[in-house]
Amino acid sequence: MAPSDDYAPSSCFGNLFSFKKKQQSASRRSVAAARNAPAPSYYPAASEKLPAYDECVTKAFEHLDVKGNSEIENIVSNAIEGVSDELRTISLDLHENMETGMKEFHAHDVLTDYLESKGFTVTRHAYGMKTAFTAEYSNGPGKRIGFCSEYDGLPGLGQACGHNLIAISGLAAVIGVKAVLESGKASGKVILFGTPAEELSIGKIVLVQKRAFQDNVDVALMLHPAAYHAERGAMIAIHDVRLEFFGKASHASAAPWEGINALDAMVQVWNSISMMRQQLLPTDRVHGIVTDGGKAPNVIPDYTSAFFFVRTTEYQQIGRLMHKMEECFKAAALATGCEVKWTWREIGVTKNVVQNGPMADIYKEYMERHGIQFPTPAEQAATGGGSTDFGNVSFEVPSLHPMYGIHTNAANHTIEFVGAAKTEIAHKDTILASKGLTITAIQVLRDENYYQAIKSDFEKSIRSDNDGLMM
The missing domain is CATH 3.30.70.360 (Alpha-Beta Plaits)
Structure with a gap:
């Protein structure tokens, strides 16, 4: 489904802004004021949108070893660090050779060739899109984990939303999960979806319409670089x-x-x-x-x-x-x-992202152990403004889409962010966040109680969102 040449970007983080200290203070004041004011009856209060665990979910989550399994974490870390230099080369290649939505032919070939060389079963030009792909690895029965890579850029700007980093975060995550599956510490399946044209809000919506996620994965995860960290980033x-x-x-x-x-x-x-x-x-x-x-x-x-x-x-x-x-x-x-x-728009609405609470908690816990600090959930909810076609995925399967900071104050979709997306420190930030996302996914493979907590939170969140007022 190729867009017309004049089709302007309708997705991603066109108006997200950085968490500068003054902005954080202003956000805290506005959140405090919002807490003291009654919400209109036709619009849910922000607190109602935060993850709410019922008793069974809470008990299931308490069984988790939130300190993490050091052996598993070592396998993941070694696997991802072992390909870090290769991923850096790919990231710079995609940054230098930026392509716009549904025209990412170079990125498609680079990413699929690399995944095939790492032992994944690759399907090129997947689901009727010339620049989409899937890469799979399985080892025994178990849960099915899906990750997403994006790789399109913005006309006139370049990789101003850091999709070169999103591309390699997906590579890192599936390589990390594959290493754990190969070790015998978990069983199941991992799939990377190469999703074109996120800036046009097309790729993942087409995949959802063709049931790519619903029929093939139990959970879906991906990362997005920004000027700040947010494990439950609000995307509208x-x-x-x-x-x-x-x-x-x-x-x-x-x-x-x-x-x-x-x-x-x-x-x-x-x-x-x-x-x-x-x-x-x-x-x-x-x-x-x-x-x-x-x-x-x-x-x-x-x-x-x-x-x-x-x-x-x-x-x-x-x-x-x-x-x-x-x-x-x-x-x-x-x-x-x-x-x-x-x-x-014929393809329909790009939905808001429903962040899964149990997965967000594991990701946050891992990142905090490595020195990352997060705004409160209320502060994160108050700073949303960007949109992504991953939202449509999040209404079909339990999903997580954290934001991670890349040591910049620049907002997404700016020329300054283009520069930030190719720095060495941004690459290191991506590697760390990819490890956190991978550890989160592996917990799904290894702990049925945890997956049931994820599923329960997803069902409750979707019911809550479907109670929204349609006018």
């Missing part, structure tokens, strides 16, 4: 719409009364959205661009177009914003006499 839902107005051209000076101004309709929409924002929830987002505003200043424009994103914390809330936007479109057409057409 997004949808997009293309808008067109059709009017009538005429000479803008000699006979303007003969025209029907499509640009007036677009300006009306812009103003309507600006006024609408004061009636939106503080967590709602509407933003966009005019893609065609006319061709000449002395001609009444007979055609204009725009491209808008709408975001909500929960995907079930998207319908409320869609309705408001459509009313703005219709009002502008009525006011100006134009015809109007709008088209919501």
Whole structure:
């Protein structure tokens, strides 16, 4: 499913920001204020979205050896450190040779060749996408672990979201799990999904639609670099719409009364959205661009177009914003006499990420033992703003998508983050986070009680999200 050349990125972390100390302080103040204010009845309080364990889940989690099995951790660490230099070479290659969504042919070949050389069974061009792939290794019966690698970049910027690092984090994780499976310390299966076009919010949604995750894995995990650490990073839902107005051209000076101004309709929409924002929830987002505003200043424009994103914390809330936007479109057409057409994205909504509590806890515990500090869950919930197609995965199988810091204050989707994504320290940060994610996954293979806790938390979280208001 190839996007058109003018398809702008609609996913990933376009407006995530760094956790500078002043921002952290401001976040804490805002969180404290939010705790003291009653939440609207139609919108869940932030605390309701934090993982809530029922009694059986809590007891199951208490059985875990949260200090970790040193022998397992040594196997994982040795396996990942043993390929660290190779992964660094691949990361720099993908950074230097950035490709945009559904065009990642070089990345596809580099990653699949490497995985095949490491003993994985590789399927190239998987699930009907030319730049998707899977790589599998199994050793005996047991749970099935899925990881995701991303590798597309942003036009005009490059690897401004660090997908070169996400690519090698997936490689590191499956290599670490494979080493444990080979050692006989666990049994089961590990699969790496090569997921193209995350910046276009396509790859994982196609995989979900084709049941790639639902039929093949019991849990799914992946990492994302940022300016901070967050084991439960908040990633929200997004949808997009293309808008067109059709009017009538005429000479803008000699006979303007003969025209029907499509640009007036677009300006009306812009103003309507600006006024609408004061009636939106503080967590709602509407933003966009005019893609065609006319061709000449002395001609009444007979055609204009725009491209808008709408975001909500929960995907079930998207319908409320869609309705408001459509009313703005219709009002502008009525006011100006134009015809109007709008088209919501055919592939559907990119959902918010449902983070799995038990998996987040194991990942956090490992990282804290290695000196990493995390904001509180409430602070993490208050700082969301980016979106990812991994959200659609998280509604199908228990999932974890932590953010990890790469020693930068730069926000994702900036030229400064492009530079940060190729540094040696960012590579070391990726290796550490990959070990933490791998240890989390191996616990799933080794402890049935832990998996049942994961499953219970997933089912409770999905029920909670499906209770969201759809308008």
